Amino acid sequence: MARGHHDVGxxxxxxxIDQSQHELADWEILADAVNQALGARxxxxxxxxxxxxxxxxxxxxxxxxxxxxxxxxIEGILIEKKILTRAEIDRKVAEFEKKWGEP
Amino acid sequence: MTxxxxxxRFRPGDRVKVRFEDRPGHIRTPWYVRGKTGFVExxxxxxxxxxxxxxxxxxxxxxxxxxxxxxxxxxxxxxxQNTPDKLLVDIYDHWLEKAA
Numbered sequence: 064m065a066r067g068h069h070d071v072g073x074x075x076x077x078x079x080i081d082q083s084q085h086e087l088a089d090w091e092i093l094a095d096a097v098n099q100a101l102g103a104r105x106x107x108x109x110x111x112x113x114x115x116x117x118x119x120x121x122x123x124x125x126x127x128x129x130x131x132x133x134x135x136x137i138e139g140i141l142i143e144k145k146i147l148t149r150a151e152i153d154r155k156v157a158e159f160e161k162k163w164g165e166p
Numbered sequence: 167m168t169x170x171x172x173x174x175r176f177r178p179g180d181r182v183k184v185r186f187e188d189r190p191g192h193i194r195t196p197w198y199v200r201g202k203t204g205f206v207e208x209x210x211x212x213x214x215x216x217x218x219x220x221x222x223x224x225x226x227x228x229x230x231x232x233x234x235x236x237x238x239x240x241x242x243x244x245x246x247q248n249t250p251d252k253l254l255v256d257i258y259d260h261w262l263e264k265a266a
Contacts, residue, residue: 065188066197073198073242110220114192 068121115139174230174259183265192220204236230259
């Protein structure tokens with residue numbers, strides 16, 4: 064074992080913290096809404112989503128933005144609790160990409 | 167808001183050492199304080215255990231959560247000495263032992 068990819072406090076080389084404001088994109092607000100809804104329905108606990116983000120592939124975690132990690136963990140919990148399958152999610156994503164173009 | 171009295175072993179001012187554990191699972195104790203010694207700054211109360219909740223468990227038994235204060239110079243190599251600078255971290259009872 065070693066420290067997890069999320070547990071970076073005190074590691075050298077992180078550089079200064081970017082404190083600039085950024086406007087939330089619509090999909091980021093939606094990610095928050097889905098997260099809240101799943102919590103209200105009792106589908107997930109905050110700690111479960113944290114654990115799923117900690118279990119992500121280290122490179123994928125590093126290359127993802129904050130809300131991209133949220134979405135990855137939401138997909139993970141829905142699959143883990145057998146509410147959706149990976150194939151169902153991939154099929155829907157492909158549908159959306161066809162309709163709206165690649166993100 | 168009032169909470170039930172905490173059931174944990176420590177009181178404000180107690181000197182405590184964070185266990186050094188390296189194990190898989192959802193853990194809220196940051197790597198950089200494991201094995202370090204600090205003081206109990208505040209006792210928050212008893213809370214469901216996130217190490218259980220994170221893996222679909224019921225979070226029981228509840229664990230006492232503390233605010234632990236570390237001297238910055240105890241955490242970081244080369245940090246200037248003789249400063250009052252503190253770093254505060256929330257740590258659960260089962261991660262702590264009484265320090266000598």
